[in-house]
Amino acid sequence: MLLCKSINKRFRDAIGLLLFILSLLYGCAFDVIHLNQNPCQIEKGTSNLKSFSLGKEIQITLDTGYNRTLKNGVIWNYVGLIPPGEVFKTNDQILTVEGSNIFEAYIVVSSGKLIGFYLPVEKAFSSISVPIELEIIELKRIQ
Amino acid sequence: MKSFLKLILILVISLFMISCAATGPKFTELSSSISILPPDTGRIFIYRTSFLGGAVQPEVELNGEVIGKAVPAGFFYADRKPGNYEVLTSTEVDRRLSLTLDSGQVRYVRLDVSFGFFVGHIFPVLVEDEVGKKEIQECRYVEYKQPVEQNQKEEPGDELK
Numbered sequence: 001m002l003l004c005k006s007i008n009k010r011f012r013d014a015i016g017l018l019l020f021i022l023s024l025l026y027g028c029a030f031d032v033i034h035l036n037q038n039p040c041q042i043e044k045g046t047s048n049l050k051s052f053s054l055g056k057e058i059q060i061t062l063d064t065g066y067n068r069t070l071k072n073g074v075i076w077n078y079v080g081l082i083p084p085g086e087v088f089k090t091n092d093q094i095l096t097v098e099g100s101n102i103f104e105a106y107i108v109v110s111s112g113k114l115i116g117f118y119l120p121v122e123k124a125f126s127s128i129s130v131p132i133e134l135e136i137i138e139l140k141r142i143q
Numbered sequence: 144m145k146s147f148l149k150l151i152l153i154l155v156i157s158l159f160m161i162s163c164a165a166t167g168p169k170f171t172e173l174s175s176s177i178s179i180l181p182p183d184t185g186r187i188f189i190y191r192t193s194f195l196g197g198a199v200q201p202e203v204e205l206n207g208e209v210i211g212k213a214v215p216a217g218f219f220y221a222d223r224k225p226g227n228y229e230v231l232t233s234t235e236v237d238r239r240l241s242l243t244l245d246s247g248q249v250r251y252v253r254l255d256v257s258f259g260f261f262v263g264h265i266f267p268v269l270v271e272d273e274v275g276k277k278e279i280q281e282c283r284y285v286e287y288k289q290p291v292e293q294n295q296k297e298e299p300g301d302e303l304k
Contacts, residue, residue, distance in 0.1 A: 094271050101239040104269060121227040121241035 033064045035099035037124040045081025052076055052088070055135030058114070063129050066098040070114075075139065076107065079118075084125055085110030087118045097126055112136060164194065165217030167284035177220070185225055185244035188275060189267070190218035190282045191254035196263030203254070203267070204231040210287060213254045213265045217285035230267040235259055238266035251275020 058070040076088035089106040097105045097117050105117035108125060114134055116127035167173075180186050189203055194215045202209045203219075206228055211219035213232060223244060230240045230252055236259070242250060251272060257264045270278070 094269050096240075096269050100236075102241070102266070102268060104240075104242045119241070120243050121229065 033099040035062075035064055035097060035101075035103065035126055037119065037122060037126050039123060040082045040084075040118075040125045041123065042080040042082050042087060042118065042120075045086070047078050047081065047086045049086070049136075049138060050078050051139045052136045053139060055137050058132060058134065060114070060128065060132060062097055064097075064099045068095065068097070070095070070107070070134075079106060082108065082118060082125055084108055084127070085115050089120075109134065109136075164197070165214040165283035165285045167217070167286060170218055170279050170282050170284070173284055178222075180247060180249070181222060183224065183246050184222045185246060185248040185250065186220055186222050187228065187230075187242075187244065187250050187252060188218060188220045188279060189230065189252045189254065190275075190279045191215055191256075191265070192278055192282065193254075193256045195256045196265070199234055199256070199263045199265060201232045201234050201265055204233075205229070207231075209289070211285055212287060214285045216282050218279050218282040219285045219287060232265045232267060234262050234264050236264060238264060240267035240269055242269050251279065253278065 053073055053075050054070055055072070057072040060068045060070065062068060071093050074090050074092040076090050079087045079089050081087065085108045087106050087108055095105050095107070095117075096102045097119070103117075103119045103122060103126075105119055105126070107114055108116045108118050110131075112134055113131040114128070115131045116125055118125055187205065189211060191213050192215075197215045200212050200214050203211045203213055205221055205223070210221045211217075225244055225246045225248075228242055228244055230242070232238050232254065240252060242252070244250060249272065251270050251274070252267045253270050253275065254265050255268050257266060
């Protein structure tokens with residue numbers, strides 16, 4: 001009788017512990033990958049560079065852990081200016097950034113370096129922790 | 144005996160997958176009859192190629208409006224004014240894709256599947272046009288019927304009034 005009670009108690013404890021762990025996992029396991037976003041307004045601004053292409057392909061590891069590629073030869077056109085840098089978009093490749101959700105993105109360039117992404121739908125800037133030097137081939141300058 | 148059981152298992156799985164798949168006309172059969180894009184609009188094709196988690200078929204929302212279901216090997220599309228859009232699928236979690244749409248632009252959104260806690264997660268991915276055009280060819284059209292609200296149901300004899 002005592003043995004039976006002990007087993008029952010152990011079983012109850014095990015189930016309780018399992019449920020506790022499951023509830024913890026369920027509560028926190030899904031939306032853990034957040035993409036940093038700072039709201040910002042894009043302005044027409046001024047840039048010397050109207051469009052450019054890249055001399056070599058760029059591999060980017062986002063801060064969320066996902067990888068993206070900026071393809072060689074793709075033409076990037078100036079869209080506008082946000083406080084961190086100049087915004088360029090392309091029609092030649094799909095570019096998105098990804099956390100738990102996926103966002104269409106343009107690139108943000110400052111002093112010849114990729115410093116992050118502009119999210120046109122969210123109207124926000126998402127920075128990358130390590131800026132990446134771009135091999136810019138100038139195609140058109142704004143007169 | 145073992146090989147017979149394997150065969151039965153394969154048959155059951157195959158039947159299950161077929162029963163979960165879209166049954167409408169193939170994209171290749173339908174493409175000629177898909178309407179030309181109206182002026183000042185863009186088109187978003189949404190499709191799912193994966194049979195993985197075939198029983199998980201959440202509704203797909205475009206800016207809060209349900210426009211279809213994530214049926215394996217199925218596709219549907221929506222013509223919309225240029226602007227910003229959000230594609231949303233909900234299973235045990237919400238998965239969002241934000242994208243822009245220009246006038247005359249055609250965009251392809253693939254519904255991918257990943258493992259979840261209790262059920263698989265369906266998440267929308269914006270793909271390159273060439274990839275989308277190729278992958279959608281074998282998908283079948285999924286017609287979405289809005290569920291009829293209880294208070295909108297026709298009363299018997301309504302047609303006689």
